[in-house]
Amino acid sequence: MKLSDIRAPKGANRDRKRIGRGYGSGQGQTAGKGHKGQRARSGGKMRASFEGGQMPLHRRLPKFGFTPKFPKVxxxxxxxxxxxxxxxxxxxxxxxxxxxxxxxxxxxxxxxxxxxxxxxxxxxxxxxxxxxxxxxxxxxxxxxxIELSPRPMWIDAARAAKLKDEVIDIDALKRARLVPEGVTRVHIVKRGILKTAKTFRVFSVSRQARRAIEAVGGKIEEIR
Known part of the structure; x- marks a missing residue:
């Protein structure tokens, strides 16, 4: 057998069905789309839940429960x-x-x-x-x-380091109005450029902020 003798099996290659070319083809006149209407037009598809204009099933069924917008984690x-x-x-x-x-x-x-x-x-x-x-x-x-404690508020380390206090804690942040009165925990993050060495006495510190604080000679005291 030669490479030129290889042929596709019978029935593997079929001619494309030409529609809309006369009754003899079986797909003439309406070309398999039925009579005139929205479904016979190009792009005339409807969503799966469409029921011809009447109230769809997903709206007829009663609602039960809800998904909280701010779920507890x-x-x-x-x-x-x-x-x-x-x-x-x-x-x-x-x-x-x-x-x-x-x-x-x-x-x-x-x-x-x-x-x-x-x-x-x-x-x-x-x-x-x-x-x-x-x-x-x-x-x-x-x-x-214990009572459910609120999530810690995120504060930029560079912004907090601009305060005159040597120790940055929740009280110092409240005096500077960076933290409202209701907040009990603070999480320090790195967003700006930190240049001043301070002691951060807060709930938690991110890894990037920790490296930036220690790089300028600052200290971290996490209060749990």
């Missing part, structure tokens, strides 16, 4: 992950130091009932599942639910 921690923490009181600070919580855009911590715990500890977080509560209390520990 919790850092979920399994009960089995608490075994490696040596502290007797497990709170936000202990979980952060253990590397179980990352990020600042959180509304709180939620302990899940996955796993077991064998020693008595005091869990002080915003939410605990029923299963986790039973296991903690069965081991001799206790659960202390």
């Amino acid at each position: 919790y850092a979920e921690v399994k009960l089995s992950a608490l075994i490696d923490i040596q502290a007797d009181v497990i709170d936000l600070k202990a979980l952060t130091e253990a590397g179980l919580i990352r990020g600042t855009k959180l509304d709180g911590v939620k302990i899940l009932g996955n796993g077991e715990i064998e020693r008595a500890v005091t869990v002080r977080v915003e939410k605990v599942t029923d299963g986790a509560r039973r296991k903690i209390e069965a081991a001799g520990g206790k659960v202390e639910l």
Whole structure:
């Protein structure tokens, strides 16, 4: 067999069906589109839920519940992950130091009932599942639910460093009106160019801001 002898199998190549070229083709006159109307025109398609103008199904059915515009975001921690923490009181600070919580855009911590715990500890977080509560209390520990704390407010490190105070904390930021009265936690970020060495005593500091503060000789004291 030669390369020139290779042919496509029979039926592989078919001629294109020419429509609108007479009744004999089976696709003449209306060319398979039916009689005149919106559907017979080019671009005359309608959405899948269109029912000819009557009230569509998705509007006839009643509404139930809603999706919150600003949902609460919790850092979920399994009960089995608490075994490696040596502290007797497990709170936000202990979980952060253990590397179980990352990020600042959180509304709180939620302990899940996955796993077991064998020693008595005091869990002080915003939410605990029923299963986790039973296991903690069965081991001799206790659960202390705290109020949901608001998210920290983001403040530029360069802007905060322009204050006359040597220590930048929540009180200094409130006196400078950079933070409103209702805010209890501040997260320092890097947006501008930091030139002054200051001591930042705040809730948390981003990695970029931490490098910029330490580069100019500043200090960071995180308050949890």
